[in-house]
Amino acid sequence: MFRTTVLLLSLAGLSAMPGFLYAQGMGKIAGNEFNPAVSLILEGRYTDLDNSELELPGFQPGGEAGLPEKGFSMGHNELVISANVDDKFYGQLTAPILYENNETTIELEEAFMETLGLGHGATVRGGKFYSGIGYLNAVHDHAHDFADRPLVYDALVGGHLNDTGVQLRWVAPTAWYLNLGAEVTTGSEFPGGENEDNNNGMALFAKTGGDISVSASWQLGVSYYSTEFASREAGGHAHGGETAEADNELLDGEVDMAGIDFVYKWAPNGNSRQTNFKFQAEYFVRDEDGHSEFTEGSDSATADYTGEQTGFYMQGVYQFMPAWRVGLRYDRLEADNTITNFSGTNIDQEEYLEESGLGSEAKDPERYSVMVDYSPSHFSLLRLQYSELDNGREKNDMLMLQYIMSLGAHGAHRY
Amino acid sequence: MNKRNRLLSVPLFALLSVMAGQGVAKVDILACEPEWAALAEELGRDRVSVVSATTAYQDPHHIEARPSLIARARNADLVTCTGAELEVGWLPLLLRQSGNTRIQQGKPGYFLASEQVPLLETLEKVDRSMGDIHAAGNPHVHLDPYRLLDIAEALTQRLKTIDESNRQYYQDNFDRFADQWQAAIKEWERKAEELRGKKAIVQHRSWSYLLTWLGIDVLADLEPRPGLPPTSGHLAKLLETTEKTPPDFILIASYQNDRGAQWLARRSEAPLVSLPYTVGGNERAQDLFSLYNNTLELLLAEIEDD
Structure with a gap:
């Protein structure tokens, strides 16, 4: 019912656009002189870390969650092309070119069209896009303030919730900011999985915010995501060497997720040029269940699984002089998983829990990160970051040096 | 299913309560910089309601599309900005996020001062190693009184297009402003x-x-x-x-x-x-x-x- 409503509303909106364009061709299109605006992000890094696999006991890894390769590696070298298509539509494509293990792949990160002509505060977006849930979900990694994503994003949505579908947004005609959004998506991307109709994903979000004074502003958001799936692949705890790759599946599952996010920004007189400060925090809770099937070589097990998992991070970034910033971040996760009807062949419940990623430790995973970055202009950035991850089983240090360069069209200053 | 219905009722309630409170008579103007807010006040007086997105203490190149600005853009009948790439980092994004047709590029509600007058320091070739430079030309046009008067005339035309019932009112305001401004130019130049x-x-x-x-x-x-x-x-x-x-x-x-x-x-x-x-x-x-x-x-x- 909900899905149909969003789709019908979107269609109704599209057909109701006025066919009127004032003085066609007058004026130059700002931000669009290259028509389309083309920009290229270059990202590379050097990483010093103990263990190059991201293990978060209690969480089945999925999506893009992971750690960078040891030593030198390429990040997301990303091509972004965008333009107003005409007076009614805007289009954007983001395609990272990845280079890992001596292999080059091109990914379609985002490719969507969006309406410009609906009016009444409404916008419809269609295609593949980062969901509007949370604060950081829709922000590309190269625009993050740290070299890696908060743990809660890696653990619960596989980096970003990024799916194909339709998004409907509405900004209320009020003096204070209220933005409501709804999405219907395939639901096949992590933390969802394959489903027969390929439309089981549903997201809702609301954002509000404003200015506290000329120097300070804030934004608060709440979001909800749910999907049902027939099967979902998860990485689990992989072993290298001769052992056969684990087959770790969740069948007939359901995921519900809710989150709250908050951002506060301060700059003296609102002039962020010299010094500024930014605080952000996000909290997510995810309930999921399903029938787990695990196979690794001759070992196999099945069980019914119910998980209640939460995670949050908070971070502060301070620009103490032009071009220079320092930041501190704290991450924490908690998993409360219940396994019933366990039955195993050559494997006991203890081992199954560890290998499938569903077993949590007595100690919750947490991480401290500190970074300093230098950005002489809008277009270049060098960053040094140190993090210490204690996943409950073991501690891992990571030191990363990163560059991010932006060529071409001027990027957008989003809040 | 019950849980979903309850979640949906929140935005629906917000929608209804907001629609009930509509009905604004004045032309709602969002100016990107204080000089264009001041000009819109001169020309529109009590028929317009003007807010500036930036203050004189902010660098208009370094602004973000923050929540309060999106809310203002959502309701604006007209945005008056400098253009020539000065607001390139945030204005296009703000317009897209506003969901407001009236102020999109090419619409009467989209007014760029730099497009109304010839610019100084236009460049044939631009390279980022040259710094924060604008190929379209120097955008800081408001400190030439002659250009400002031309911009005022163009903005008056725009106000007349947007708020047709008050055409004469805007023309009278412009005539008065132009007289005073020309007299002031003579005095300043002396x-x-x-x-x-x-x-x-x-x-x-x-x-x-x-x-x-x-x-x-x-x-x-x-x-x-x-x-x-x-x-x-x-x-x-x-x-x-x-x-x-x-x-x-x-x-x-x-x-x-x-x-x-x-x-x-x-x-x-x-x-x-x-x-x-x-x-x-x-x-x-x-x-x-x-x-x-x-x-x-x-x-x-x-x-x-x-």
Whole structure:
């Protein structure tokens, strides 16, 4: 019912656009002189870390969650092309070119069209896009303030919730900011999985915010995501060497997720040029269940699984002089998983829990990160970051040096 | 299913309660900078409601599409901005996020001042190594009174298009403003005669239109490249320049960091003049007339001191 409503509303909106364009061709299109605006992000890094696999006991890894390769590696070298298509539509494509293990792949990160002509505060977006849930979900990694994503994003949505579908947004005609959004998506991307109709994903979000004074502003958001799936692949705890790759599946599952996010920004007189400060925090809770099937070589097990998992991070970034910033971040996760009807062949419940990623430790995973970055202009950035991850089983240090360069069209200053 | 229905009822309730409170008579204007807010006030008076997205103490190039601005853009009938890429980092994003058809590019509600007049310092070829530079030309047009008057006329036409029932009202306001402005230009030019041929060191290209109008020569720029803060090496070079040709003033805007300018002023003994740059840039610059009056007073005060 909900899905149909969003789709019908979107269609109704599209057909109701006025066919009127004032003085066609007058004026130059700002931000669009290259028509389309083309920009290229270059990202590379050097990483010093103990263990190059991201293990978060209690969480089945999925999506893009992971750690960078040891030593030198390429990040997301990303091509972004965008333009107003005409007076009614805007289009954007983001395609990272990845280079890992001596292999080059091109990914379609985002490719969507969006309406410009609906009016009444409404916008419809269609295609593949980062969901509007949370604060950081829709922000590309190269625009993050740290070299890696908060743990809660890696653990619960596989980096970003990024799916194909339709998004409907509405900004209320009020003096204070209220933005409501709804999405219907395939639901096949992590933390969802394959489903027969390929439309089981549903997201809702609301954002509000404003200015506290000329120097300070804030934004608060709440979001909800749910999907049902027939099967979902998860990485689990992989072993290298001769052992056969684990087959770790969740069948007939359901995921519900809710989150709250908050951002506060301060700059003296609102002039962020010299010094500024930014605080952000996000909290997510995810309930999921399903029938787990695990196979690794001759070992196999099945069980019914119910998980209640939460995670949050908070971070502060301070620009103490032009071009220079320092930041501190704290991450924490908690998993409360219940396994019933366990039955195993050559494997006991203890081992199954560890290998499938569903077993949590007595100690919750947490991480401290500190970074300093230098950005002489809008277009270049060098960053040094140190993090210490204690996943409950073991501690891992990571030191990363990163560059991010932006060529071409001027990027957008989003809040 | 129950849980979903409950979740859905929140946005639906918000929608209904908001729709009930609509009905605004005034033309709602979002100006990107205080000078265009001031101009819209002059021309629209009590038929318009004007908000400026930035203050005189903010660099209009370094603004984000923050929540309060999206809310204002959502309800605006008209956005009046500088253009020429000055707001390129946030205006296109703000327009897209607003969901407001009236202010999209090409619509009557989208007004860029720099498109109404010829610009100085247009470039054939632009490279980012040149700094924060605008291929379309220097965007800081509001400090040339003649260009400002042309922009005022174009903005009046736009107001008449948007709010047809008050056409005569806007025309009368413009006629009155134009008379007063032209009289003021005569007075300013009479006073500014003494400034002709003086030499200035500037910070950023914010002053090109003002100085061209007043006939003041630019000796050098404190920024090694536009938009980049002064470096010690560059300042040392500037000090040499001032020894050869002593400047009559070092000009900075009240929103700019004055560290480099202070240093140079101390070493070269050239007077440092902090100008309001736009409306609200100091206590005396409260509208367009007092902005120009105060700017000229501050410049003339330095000449008279000598």
